[in-house]
Amino acid sequence: MSDLTKLTIAAAxxxxxxxxxxxxxxxxxxxxxxxxxxxxxxxxxKTPDIALAQAQAADARIKAGDAxxxxxxxxxxxxxxxxxxxxxxxxxxxxxxxxxxxxSTVTGKLFDAGAVMxxxxxxxxxxxxxxxxxxxxxxxxxxWKVDDRQLTPGGSSGGSASAxxxxxxxxxxxxxxxxxxxxxAAFTGITGxxxxxxxxxxxxxxxxxxxxxxAGPMTKDVxxxxxxxxxxxxxxxxxxxxxxLSVPDFEAALTGDIKGKTIGIPREYRMDGxxxxxxxxxxxxxxxxxxxxxxxxxxxxxxTKYALPAYYVIAPAEASSNLARYDGVRFGHRAKLxxxxxxxxxxxxxxxxxxxxxxxxxVMVGTYVLSAGFYDAYYNRARRVRTLIKRDFxxxxxxxxxxxxxxxxxxxAFGIGEMADADPIKMYLxxxxxxxxxxxxxxxxxxxxxxxAQGLPLGLQLIGRPWDEAELLNIAxxxxxxxxxxxxxxxxx
Amino acid sequence: MSIDTExxxxxxxxxRIAVADDALPALASEFNAILGFIEQLNEVDVDGxxxxxxxxxxxxxxxxxxxxxxxxxxxxxxxxxxAREGFFAVPKVVE
Numbered sequence: 001m002s003d004l005t006k007l008t009i010a011a012a013x014x015x016x017x018x019x020x021x022x023x024x025x026x027x028x029x030x031x032x033x034x035x036x037x038x039x040x041x042x043x044x045x046k047t048p049d050i051a052l053a054q055a056q057a058a059d060a061r062i063k064a065g066d067a068x069x070x071x072x073x074x075x076x077x078x079x080x081x082x083x084x085x086x087x088x089x090x091x092x093x094x095x096x097x098x099x100x101x102x103x104s105t106v107t108g109k110l111f112d113a114g115a116v117m118x119x120x121x122x123x124x125x126x127x128x129x130x131x132x133x134x135x136x137x138x139x140x141x142x143x144w145k146v147d148d149r150q151l152t153p154g155g156s157s158g159g160s161a162s163a164x165x166x167x168x169x170x171x172x173x174x175x176x177x178x179x180x181x182x183x184x185a186a187f188t189g190i191t192g193x194x195x196x197x198x199x200x201x202x203x204x205x206x207x208x209x210x211x212x213x214x215a216g217p218m219t220k221d222v223x224x225x226x227x228x229x230x231x232x233x234x235x236x237x238x239x240x241x242x243x244x245l246s247v248p249d250f251e252a253a254l255t256g257d258i259k260g261k262t263i264g265i266p267r268e269y270r271m272d273g274x275x276x277x278x279x280x281x282x283x284x285x286x287x288x289x290x291x292x293x294x295x296x297x298x299x300x301x302x303x304t305k306y307a308l309p310a311y312y313v314i315a316p317a318e319a320s321s322n323l324a325r326y327d328g329v330r331f332g333h334r335a336k337l338x339x340x341x342x343x344x345x346x347x348x349x350x351x352x353x354x355x356x357x358x359x360x361x362x363v364m365v366g367t368y369v370l371s372a373g374f375y376d377a378y379y380n381r382a383r384r385v386r387t388l389i390k391r392d393f394x395x396x397x398x399x400x401x402x403x404x405x406x407x408x409x410x411x412x413a414f415g416i417g418e419m420a421d422a423d424p425i426k427m428y429l430x431x432x433x434x435x436x437x438x439x440x441x442x443x444x445x446x447x448x449x450x451x452x453a454q455g456l457p458l459g460l461q462l463i464g465r466p467w468d469e470a471e472l473l474n475i476a477x478x479x480x481x482x483x484x485x486x487x488x489x490x491x492x493x
Numbered sequence: 494m495s496i497d498t499e500x501x502x503x504x505x506x507x508x509r510i511a512v513a514d515d516a517l518p519a520l521a522s523e524f525n526a527i528l529g530f531i532e533q534l535n536e537v538d539v540d541g542x543x544x545x546x547x548x549x550x551x552x553x554x555x556x557x558x559x560x561x562x563x564x565x566x567x568x569x570x571x572x573x574x575x576a577r578e579g580f581f582a583v584p585k586v587v588e
Contacts, residue, residue, distance in 0.1 A: 101568040197548050211548060240554045241547075309533045320508060327509070329581050334574035343584050348511035360510055364520070365527055367508040368496075381534050383544030388537065390548065423526050441548030466549065 004029035005167040009073050009224040010251075012170055016062050016072050023062065023072025026170070027055035027116050030074045033168045034118060039493040042153075042163040044079060044137045045087045045120040054116040061114055069251075070231040071114025076121045076163045076172040081107050081215075082204040083117065090206040091135040092125045094354025095332040104204025105236045106173060106215050113231040118169050122159030125356045126323065127180055127208045130430035131419060132158025134358045142188055142413050143489040146454040149415040154184030154430075160218045161188040165489060171219040171228055175205060177212045178311055179434030182446035185218055186408035186459030189448040189487060191480070192218040193225045193473070194434075196466045197441035198243035200229075201236030209318035210241075212311075212438040222447065222477040226250035229469060245467060253470035254477045259293030261475060264401035268304035269433060271410070278407050278458065281450045285405055285460045288449075288482035289475070299401060301392040306385050307436040308428060313369050313382035314439075319359075320366030326354060361424065390440040397465050403475045404463040406433050408446040412456035433461060443469045445476045449483035457487065496524045 004026045007015070015021045031048050051074060058072035082088045082100035089095035103111070111117070122140040124132050131152040132140040140158040142151040143166035153162040157174035161184035164172050174181040176194035185192030193216045200215045207213060217228035230250050236242040265286060270279070290296050328334035328350030335349035355363065369378035396404065410432055419427050437444040443466070446459040462479065464472030496504075501521040505512040512520060547553070566579055575582040 098572050101565075101571055198551070237554070237556065241549075242554075243549065243551060244554070303537065306534060306537055309531045312527060313531055313534070324509075328574060329583055330569075331572035332574070337584060341584060343586050344509070345511075346584055347509040351509055352511035355510065360508075361520075361523060361527075364501075364504050364508045364510065365524065368500075368504045368524065368528075369531075371504070371507060378531065378534075380544050381537075381539060382531075383546075384539035384542040385534055385537050386545040386548075387542050388539070390545065424523065425526060425530050428530075439548075 005033045007170060008220045009070070009170050009227050012073055013069050023055040023058040023116060024052065026072070027051050027074045027118070030118050030169050037166055037168050037493050039141065040143060040162050040166055041122055041138055041140045042159040042166065042168060043076065043119045044122045044159065047086055047117055047119045050086070051116050051118050054111065058114040058116060068113040068231065069227050070110060072116060073170050074116040074118050075110065076119060076160060076169040077107055077117055078157055078160050078173050078175060079120045079123050080127055080175050080206045081173060082206070083107050083120065087120065088206070090126050091123045091137055092354065092356070092359065093136045093333055094326045094351070098332050102204060105201035105238060106205065106232050109234070110231055115231070121163055121172055124156035124158065125359050126206065126319070127156040127175055127177055128319070128358050128362055129155040130179070130183060130427050131155050131416070133416065134356050136356065139416050141416065143493065144188060144413060144456055145489065145492055146456060151413040152187065152416055154187035154413065156180040157184045157218060161185055161190060164188070164190045164218050164220060166493070171217060171224055173215060174218040175213060175215045176438065177208050177315060178438055179431035181216050181218060182434045182444055182461055183409050183430055185446040186448065186457070187413040189457030189485065190218060190220060191222055191225050191445065191447055192216065193229060193445045193469070194437065194443060195229060195233060195469055196443045198241050199443070199467070199469065200233045201239040201242045203236055203238040207322040209315040210322060211318060212315060222473055222480045223251060223254060225445065226254060226473045248470045250470050250473055253474045255474060256478050256481060258289065258475050258478045261294045261402045262400050263289050263294045263296050263475070264299035264396050264404040265296060266299050266301045266304065266404060266406060268301050269406045271432065274407070274410055277452050278410065281458050281460060282405070282407050285449050285479060285483070288479060289405065292478050292482060297401065299396045299404070301396065301436070303385065303388045303392050304436060307389055307439055308432060310382040310385040310389065311435045311439060312365070312428060313378050314386065316362040316366030317370050317379050318366070320363045320370065323359070323363050326351065386439050389436055393440045393442060402465070403472055406461045406463065408433060408459035408461040412452045412454070412458055437463055442466055443472050445472055447476050447480050447483070448485040449479065450485065451487060457485070496521045496528065
């Protein structure tokens with residue numbers, strides 16, 4: 001077989017089961033592709049020895065005839081996941097040299113299912129960013145290119161998006177706190193799913209904002225999202241917010257039949273300054289779902305405008321609390337101390353050296369909004385607004401809406417460094433369509449459906465009812481079929 | 494709400510992040526930009542609205558109050574920048 005790295009999970013699974021190809025062969029092809037793609041900055045810790053050993057074990061299981069769907073599938077793992085004995089540093093200097101003594105629940109489940117780890121993937125530091133430029137490793141680069149500029153793959157799961165789009169791996173894990181799976185998926189022409197909050201265990205994933213963080217699959221198509229989510233999710237007693245609910249067969253839900261389903265189009269997502277090609281992408285996608293037999297209704301989510309400001313209170317507040325653990329005592333970096341420096345100087349110097357500027361900024365904003373005198377005015381007000389944002393969605397679903405269609409991002413991928421001089425708010429606006437979903441705890445998926453005038457991929461987002469990833473995936477599957485997006489970036493790296 | 498250099502210094506101190514004096518004015522101005530953005534929340538009528546504590550209606554899971562783990566001193570200390578005689582080592586805390 002040729003082009004083994006281009007295989008989807010489903011195609012690789014079927015070919016391995018038939019004996020047409022082995023996991024060792026696919027894994028070796030991926031490792032070769034990775035070694036030839038350093039210019040993309042996607043893989044930041046390569047684990048070829050682990051990969052080849054896991055592939056060999058997977059081949060034995062497949063031969064024995066009872067292998068799960070993910071068995072033998074080579075994956076990239078975002079650096080935010082703790083992987084036993086393998087550097088896991090959340091793209092931060094403060095976790096330099098950290099090798100966890102334990103395995104995250106998600107990677108543990110994937111490996112138990114026979115999946116193969118090729119290495120760790122680049123990301124924004126502590127998942128704080130929308131362009132992968134805050135990484136201590138340097139930026140990941142988008143394999144899509146239309147002129148001599150290097151483009152961002154988005155963030156924070158930029159390395160995951162770049163690696164999947166460039167066929168360095170069959171799929172990758174991502175995490176999404178405000179859009180960090182869906183925005184990079186849209187920027188690179190791949191599919192990315194953020195599950196319902198509580199569907200996937202957060203145990204062993206470096207925490208950013210615990211009430212918003214959720215891990216999910218980043219894949220080449222919707223079917224692969226369904227297969228990979230199946231292996232990642234499920235109840236975990238080690239995460240107190242993990243839901244003890246039965247998990248349906250997501251792949252079996254992909255019938256493509258959406259006749260009679262109601263799709264909501266939220267009027268507040270039609271924002272001033274949205275480029276005409278995004279508007280067109282959205283109306284084209286709406287027409288595709290209508291043609292497939294869905295009923296299209298206009299809906300209102302009145303508090304949409306307040307989602308980003310609420311997010312930029314809640315996420316930094318939780319981050320300032322979560323990141324308090326990086327103090328130079330138990331793991332990671334400790335600053336060199338001067339004569340007479342006490343423990344406070346150790347904390348302050350360690351954190352100043354270990355955290356990059358965006359992380360420092362968010363930790364301090366979080367500290368401020370939680371500080372005495374401001375807690376009610378900022379933090380409690382934001383949590384009240386969050387209640388209203390969730391209520392908007394509850395009302396829409398109660399009125400019979402099955403899923404909501406929106407753009408995934410306000411633009412196509414932009415150039416590395418282009419936002420360097422902009423104020424932080426401009427970068428935050430990347431998440432304007434995705435952040436509501438985290439605040440409401442809902443599942444959301446980005447599907448590539450078109451390209452802009454320059455030829456860069458653009459994606460649409462579907463938002464589903466809580467715990468109904470199966471329905472959401474089926475609607476996304478229909479949209480994917482109708483859109484027929486098959487473009488791939490031309491290899492330049 | 495406007496943040497001055499002194500407030501920026503106080504916040505940096507609370508966050509235990511060393512910030513040089515000459516970097517404080519720029520930091521204060523970044524805080525002001527972000528807080529200005531956040532101020533939009535004041536437009537929302539939140540009277541009688543409960544602050545969200547859990548995005549899913551479920552109660553936090555409980556477990557039996559029993560020891561389930563332990564005896565992993567070596568693993569716990571493995572990643573410490575400075576560990577001695579079975580302890581994390583830090584600069585002198587008490588004079």
